[in-house]
Amino acid sequence: MANKTGxxxxxxxxxxxxxxxxxxxxxNFTMTINPGELVMLVGPSGCGKTTTMKMINRIIEPSxxxxxxxxxxxxxxxxxxxxxxxxxxxxxxxxxxHMTIAENVAVVPTLLGWSKDKIRARVAEMLELVELDPSxxxxxxxxxxxxxxxxRVGVARALSADPPVMLMDEPFGATDPITRERLQAExxxxxxxxxxxxxxxxxxxxxxxxxGDRIAVLSKRSKIEQFDTPANILxxxxxxxxxxxxxxxAALKRLALMRVDSAVESGNATGPAISRDENLRxxxxxxxxxxxxxxxxxxxxxxxxxxxxxxxxxxxxxxxx
Amino acid sequence: xxxxxxxxVSTSYxxxxxxxxGFYTAKRFxxxxxxxxxxxxxxxxxxxxxxxxKIEAFALNWDYMLAKxxxxxxxxxxxxxxxxxxxxxxxxxxxxxxxxxxxAVVLGLANVGQATPAVGVIILLALTFGIGWATAVxxxxxxxxxxxxxxxxxxxxxxxxNITEAARGMGMRPLQVLFxxxxxxxxxxxLAGFRTALVFSVGVATIATFINAGGLGxxxxxxxxxxxxxxxxxxxxxxxxxxLLLDWLAGLAEDALxxxxx
Amino acid sequence: MGKYDLSxxxxxxxxxxxxxxxxxxEHVLVVLxxxxxxxxxxxxxxxxxxxxxxxxxxxIATAGVILTIPSMAxxxxxxxxxxxxxxxTLIALALxxxxxxxxxxxxxxxxxxxAVMESARGMGMSPLRVLLSVQxxxxxxxxxxxxxxxxxxxxxxxxxxxxxxxxxxGVYIFKGLSMLGAKNALNxxxxxxxxxxxxxxxxxALFILIKRLTTSRGIRG
Ligand SMILES: Nc1ncnc2c1ncn2[C@@H]1O[C@H](COP(=O)(O)OP(=O)(O)O)[C@@H](O)[C@H]1O
Ligand SMILES: [Mg+2]
Numbered sequence: 001m002a003n004k005t006g007x008x009x010x011x012x013x014x015x016x017x018x019x020x021x022x023x024x025x026x027x028n029f030t031m032t033i034n035p036g037e038l039v040m041l042v043g044p045s046g047c048g049k050t051t052t053m054k055m056i057n058r059i060i061e062p063s064x065x066x067x068x069x070x071x072x073x074x075x076x077x078x079x080x081x082x083x084x085x086x087x088x089x090x091x092x093x094x095x096x097x098h099m100t101i102a103e104n105v106a107v108v109p110t111l112l113g114w115s116k117d118k119i120r121a122r123v124a125e126m127l128e129l130v131e132l133d134p135s136x137x138x139x140x141x142x143x144x145x146x147x148x149x150x151x152r153v154g155v156a157r158a159l160s161a162d163p164p165v166m167l168m169d170e171p172f173g174a175t176d177p178i179t180r181e182r183l184q185a186e187x188x189x190x191x192x193x194x195x196x197x198x199x200x201x202x203x204x205x206x207x208x209x210x211x212g213d214r215i216a217v218l219s220k221r222s223k224i225e226q227f228d229t230p231a232n233i234l235x236x237x238x239x240x241x242x243x244x245x246x247x248x249x250a251a252l253k254r255l256a257l258m259r260v261d262s263a264v265e266s267g268n269a270t271g272p273a274i275s276r277d278e279n280l281r282x283x284x285x286x287x288x289x290x291x292x293x294x295x296x297x298x299x300x301x302x303x304x305x306x307x308x309x310x311x312x313x314x315x316x317x318x319x320x321x
Numbered sequence: 322x323x324x325x326x327x328x329x330v331s332t333s334y335x336x337x338x339x340x341x342x343g344f345y346t347a348k349r350f351x352x353x354x355x356x357x358x359x360x361x362x363x364x365x366x367x368x369x370x371x372x373x374x375k376i377e378a379f380a381l382n383w384d385y386m387l388a389k390x391x392x393x394x395x396x397x398x399x400x401x402x403x404x405x406x407x408x409x410x411x412x413x414x415x416x417x418x419x420x421x422x423x424x425a426v427v428l429g430l431a432n433v434g435q436a437t438p439a440v441g442v443i444i445l446l447a448l449t450f451g452i453g454w455a456t457a458v459x460x461x462x463x464x465x466x467x468x469x470x471x472x473x474x475x476x477x478x479x480x481x482x483n484i485t486e487a488a489r490g491m492g493m494r495p496l497q498v499l500f501x502x503x504x505x506x507x508x509x510x511x512l513a514g515f516r517t518a519l520v521f522s523v524g525v526a527t528i529a530t531f532i533n534a535g536g537l538g539x540x541x542x543x544x545x546x547x548x549x550x551x552x553x554x555x556x557x558x559x560x561x562x563x564x565l566l567l568d569w570l571a572g573l574a575e576d577a578l579x580x581x582x583x
Numbered sequence: 584m585g586k587y588d589l590s591x592x593x594x595x596x597x598x599x600x601x602x603x604x605x606x607x608x609e610h611v612l613v614v615l616x617x618x619x620x621x622x623x624x625x626x627x628x629x630x631x632x633x634x635x636x637x638x639x640x641x642x643i644a645t646a647g648v649i650l651t652i653p654s655m656a657x658x659x660x661x662x663x664x665x666x667x668x669x670x671x672t673l674i675a676l677a678l679x680x681x682x683x684x685x686x687x688x689x690x691x692x693x694x695x696x697x698a699v700m701e702s703a704r705g706m707g708m709s710p711l712r713v714l715l716s717v718q719x720x721x722x723x724x725x726x727x728x729x730x731x732x733x734x735x736x737x738x739x740x741x742x743x744x745x746x747x748x749x750x751x752x753g754v755y756i757f758k759g760l761s762m763l764g765a766k767n768a769l770n771x772x773x774x775x776x777x778x779x780x781x782x783x784x785x786x787x788a789l790f791i792l793i794k795r796l797t798t799s800r801g802i803r804g
Contacts, residue, residue: 080492081492083489088487090483092483093483094483094484094490095487097583098506098582107491111491111492142582157491326687326690327686327687329732330736436735436780438739438742438753439739441775444756444760444772445776447760447763448759448763524654527656528655528743537656541656541659550662550663553663558660560655561653561660
């Protein structure tokens, strides 16, 4: 269980029909998620994202089909044991209001029977991981925290027992745009270090592009319209539906996913230098700010409108305006 | 002070205490002050009018009054505790049952029960099972069940379902969810029901004198029957003070037991 | 239960019908008058106190103390001043009914969203105008619930009033007690109790109807 690399999740022909509902909420959903992969389920409200996700920890029991984690059929496992090994974050956060922050984070380790010392150390470690000072926050109650802080506690709580799998249902959905950006950036950093297998539900396509290793674009009854990397979906939307979901500015979105590395050409330039780790969208902005002239890259070389266009395969000279 | 609207007869009595840890609140000191003033005024009145006459002396002496007070508090507390022992587990079982019908039936019955006059219950019980202490306790218990039962059910039902889902999602077993999450969060509402039951108990115990169960109702009845206003006032004031004090104590307990952070 | 003959209850009922109707009428009347008194006083107090924190807390706390006093004791407290019969009963019932009415009036008026109040003021309504044409209609269902609860309380407590020579169906309940062991004792007590329950349920139904008819469609749940 202490495997840091995450687990494989296989869903095969999974369907869910709610009682007294004419249509299934999820129909024949099949997907394989690799260890350590962050898969985004994205689609309009009511398309069945949440239902699909909640079947993985059996908060919702599938009507048919099979779900395996690391080859084990989850329906044969004790559901509480199963859940203790799956981190769970929901949009409403669901912190326990009568427990302190430390007690909230300690819930699953306590359920698993860890020693007091180990739990205490773990709680501090988790709070630091989500950038909350343990000496300040441990003994506070949830209502004494801002929304963004509460959401971080929610993530810390889900991670506390080091589960190989995490399920996250619009975890940043209820926060204001600025807090959301910060939480997303922190989360991206976090996932780079911990490498969990994560199923992440969102209706925000930008968020899906920013965070996902792969994105599943879903339509009604959780039908998979396209399941691919963000760059591939942006470059080759599989259908009108997916294209409409991407919306305007696909090329700019793709630029945001590419590193400056991929567009460096030799030559000199004047103006503020840009780092190789930056994304091309920032690079394009710099070029435009530099009155369209190429800008130098730290460590040698430069980027220009032409080199960015070549990297993307599209003429970008009119994009930056 | 946040005041909540009254929804039914039980909630018109005690509501979850709203004292937010503020120790120096009016209610914390107001009730004891009021009780002291009332009892002090009563004593002053009784002593200033001189020796009680022969009939009054039957009731207006410390031995008799203390015995009645003792009887009254005993029967009220005993019934309230029996009520808690029956109604809280019952409320939990009912709220476990998936069927909405069960809770609807219980709450419906509770409404009819609310319309039933206490004096009717106690006298009907006495007519069928005989008069005396046990019958009085039965009446007090029946009457006190409703508020605690109702508050236990609503106390659990009002918990944000996302909180219990988070608990289940973390792998808590149903009993763990109940004891670690649901009950602690329902405590303020359940205790408010218990306070109501306690106030009911003191009130119904006053009526219990009609079926020879003693208590301070007896003092009032003696005063009425023998037309001695001083006796009647003494009984009425003392029993009112008991009701206020028990309600106040239950309020303090509620503050102490309320989970922090809620 | 051998002492009592419940099969006689129907003949008993028919035999005593006139008296039962009279006592029921008395019961309804005493409740109506006292709740009306409590409404006039309680709603006025609520209207006056809802935006004055100290007065608001004080009124609710006082009414709470009154409700905590056992009904027997409150009735007894009336007697030295008002004697026996209707008057002490009316006053005691009215006092009891105060808490739900005051509390719900205050809560109802306070629950009106600040945005609604502000836009009403912004349109140039005077405070009285805001109170009457914005706050009251929005608070009305809550106030009405307070009246309903007050009525329920009064119906139950009125039964004890018979002991202080007050009116109403309590007379039958106490008659049953005083005839303990006699054949008709249970019939008396049962008739009194059941009639009170019926009256309470009828009043409840009436309040539901009034609530439906008098609540703006826009805020009806
Ligand atoms: N408990 C339920 N009972 C019946 N229908 C439900 C329930 N939960 C969700 N649904 C329905 O299933 C569909 C998918 O819901 P959901 O998975 O919550 O969608 P999403 O998370 O994509 O917004 C919706 O049409 C919704 O109305
Ligand atoms: Mg959803």
